[in-house]
Amino acid sequence: MDFDTIIVGAGTAGCLLANRLSADPSKRVLLLEAGGKDDYHWIHIPVGYLYCIGNPRTDWLYRTEAEPGLNGRQLRYPRGKVLGGSSSINGMIYMRGQSRDYDHWAAVTGEDAWSWGQVLPLFKQHEDHWRLDAKGVANEAFRALHGHRGEWRVEKQRLRWDILDAFAAAAEQAGIPRTDDFNGGSNEGVGYFEVNQRGGLRWNAAKAFLRPTCLGRPNFELWTGSTVQRLLLNRDDAGALRCTGADVRTPHGMEQVRLSPGGELVLAAGAIGSPQILQCSGIGPAALLQSQGIAVKEDLPGVGQNLQDHLQIRAVYAVDGTRTLNTQAAHWWGKLGIGLQYLLSRNGPMSMAPSQLGAFTRSSPRLRWPDLEYHVQPLSLDAFGEPLHRFNAFTASVCHLNPTSRGHVSIRSADPEQPPAIAPRYLSTEEDRRIAAQGLRLTRRIVAQPALAPFHPREVKPGVEFESDDELTRLAGDIATTIFHPVGTCRMGRSEDPLAVTDPQGRVRGVACLRVADASLMPTITSGNTNSPTLMMAERIASWMLESRR
Structure with missing residues (x-):
């Protein structure tokens, strides 16, 4: 021993x-x-x-x-x-x-x-990294930032969604540049996440x-x-x-x-x-x-x-004129089709990461670095683990990358089998509350861009009737959840x-x-x-x- x-x-x-x-x-x-x-x-x-x-x-x-x-x-x-x-x-x-x-x-x-x-x-x-699998595919600048033949596999996602492509275009119209690499030192931009x-x-x-x-x-x-x-x-x-x-x-x-x-x-x-x-x-x-x-x-x-942890504030928008996972997986035949697609080709919704599209941007133009991250999904639900909504929708979750709130982990018992008390203390500082409200406003500005107009997006959560900092901060407390970080x-x-x-x-x-x-x-x-x-x-x-x- x-x-x-x-x-x-x-x-x-x-x-x-x-x-x-x-x-x-x-x-x-x-x-x-x-x-x-x-x-x-x-x-x-x-x-x-x-x-x-x-x-x-x-x-x-x-x-x-x-x-x-x-x-x-x-x-x-x-x-x-x-x-x-x-x-x-x-x-x-x-x-x-x-x-x-x-x-x-x-x-x-x-x-x-x-x-x-x-x-x-x-x-x-x-x-x-998948882009280095074939010789000469990636340029030298990319090779200077990424490795190949290591143990940690990185691949592109094996699906796309029209509503996510439209959100990416809307983000670009709102001033967020396109990117095909979030991992070069500044992750600013909008694009599909790469996955392990x-x-x-x-x-x-x-x-x-x-x-x-x-x-x-x-x-x-x-x-x-x-x-x-x-x-x-x-x-x-x-x-x-x-x-x-x-x-x-x-x-x-x-x-x-x-x-x-x-x-x-x-x-x-x-x-x-x-x-x-x-x-x-x-x-x-x-x-x-x-x-x-x-x-x-x-x-x-x-x-x-x-x-410290990242808190995501989940804004939900109902849409028309396109399919999302909400309705694609609503019936047994839709689920069967999804299962067959994955069985035959290893792609489609069963190959999905929880979030497919990402964006990094600034809560204020005065900042040198992005301080907000978006996880955008072609689905919606009331809370994790609950059923998908029965209407087509997408979720745009925004989080403050550099929270100033600090929590703690403390044992409740000398028995190591008993779980400790976990208190992240989310939104416990004025700065975090202010940026939460700004993040929701930025989400609305992106959704209002022309690229999403054909889908008639309608805000389900938190609701357009809430506009003041105090209202948005309170609503953020109602709808926000951890991203497990x-x-x-x-x-x-x-x-x-x-x-x-x-x-x-x-x-x-x-x-x-x-x-x-x-x-x-x-x-x-x-x-x-x-x-x-x-x-x-x-x-x-x-x-x-x-x-x-x-």
């Missing part, structure tokens, strides 16, 4: 870490996953996210606390509990964010390795990084159905605290796994799981731990703080930062042999979807761990 590296969480970050750190056959690596194997067929069919989110087979089934900024509503808060983690249930959108995100990380952490110029080669290292799929099937982190390489290595072990109860922490004669392993509940009972001399344990359990494990182990805000009867091993006030709860930072949980290399303050390597490290959220940035962060942490071995 001794290992050179123990990785907690076989999600996006954990799968890449396992691949890189087990490449040395002299080092024993253990990967622990609380969920099961990714052998559920709906994981791999892209539209299957509908059957994975809210399913205890694949989802932790978290819920937020009642959110004041959402008028007291609680939100479902999906997190992957399966091999591949959230990459097995997410929207599959390939998005890096903006160069300014990483330059800001470098500034606040004092570590230039997080700057855009330093992380771009890491994105390229594991990327396998291969041949119409989801491409999750387990397929990319565990199969076939890791699973065939004799020095690598994968334990599924295995939940870390607490970390093993010991003090040496000088009083220094060290992580020596973990207590793990497995399908066969409790096991204790230990680190070999010089080994490291890496938390890759995500922005909810990693702070919960630290807190249950006695690492975190002293007052919180004491309130739950947990002995304080290291008082780190920042553990669980700094929670929680980050920041174990943020990295400088030694003088009182809320930094780790140093810039992910090493936990005051605890030797313990790192964090997932989205919880982000000091600030990236300007877009967070899955691929998390993969890049794991690539960086793995490189540092390999260097320390040498």
Whole structure:
């Protein structure tokens, strides 16, 4: 039960870490996953996210606390509990964010390795971009930004919709330029998202990084159905605290796994799981731990703080003169046709990511960078998990990319099996409320453009009768929901930062042999979807761990 590296969480970050750190056959690596194997067929069919989110087979089934900024509503808060983690249930959108995100990380952490110029080669290292499949297809400027033959497959979507093409044209008429690449450092523009799929099937982190390489290595072990109860922490004669392993509940009972001399344990359990494990182990805000009867091993006030997430405000428009998924999937024969189309050609609605068309733009012309992101869908419903509307419609969801609201993740019990309290504190700042109202107004301006006029769009939500900032902010609280991008709860930072949980290399303050390597490290959220940035962060942490071995 001794290992050179123990990785907690076989999600996006954990799968890449396992691949890189087990490449040395002299080092024993253990990967622990609380969920099961990714052998559920709906994981791999892209539209299957509908059957994975809210399913205890694949989802932790978290819920937020009642959110004041959402008028007291609680939100479902999906997190992957399966091999591949959230990459097995997410929207599959390939998005890096903006160069300014990483330059800001470098500034606040004092570590230039997080700057855009330093992380771009890491994105390229594991990327396998479809445009580079044929020689000479992409120009040199594109090749300078993208990689090929890596493990992380990026493909174009395998469908289009007339209503989405019209929305893209309307966005262009409203001043948003067309783009065919959201990942060059500034993602400004409108276009179809590229997705992590291969041949119409989801491409999750387990397929990319565990199969076939890791699973065939004799020095690598994968334990599924295995939940870390607490970390093993010991003090040496000088009083220094060290992580020596973990207590793990497995399908066969409790096991204790230990680190070999010089080994490291890496938390890759995500922005909810990693702070919960630290807190249950006695690492975190002293007052919180004491309130739950947990002995304080290291008082780190920042553990669980700094929670950031993207909140999408879902405006719904009924349309005429075109089909949307609402009516295409309304009857059994429509569903049969959709199923046959996917079976025969791996395209059509069953190959859909949750959002197909994207746009990035500014809430104010005074801004240098886009601060709004649109996810546009050829469908509508009252809330996720509920039936589609019976009329043709599209949904234009807008989110503030750089929210100033900050929440927290806090244990409610010393029992690690009990879910923590998750309080994102959406719309808790005046700036976030102001930009929410501006985002809804911009949506209306796009929809009013000539390109959409032939479809006679009519605002169903929030409703044209609401116009003032106060009205739109209140309505945003009624209709907004998470895009599932929680980050920041174990943020990295400088030694003088009182809320930094780790140093810039992910090493936990005051605890030797313990790192964090997932989205919880982000000091600030990236300007877009967070899955691929998390993969890049794991690539960086793995490189540092390999260097320390040498």
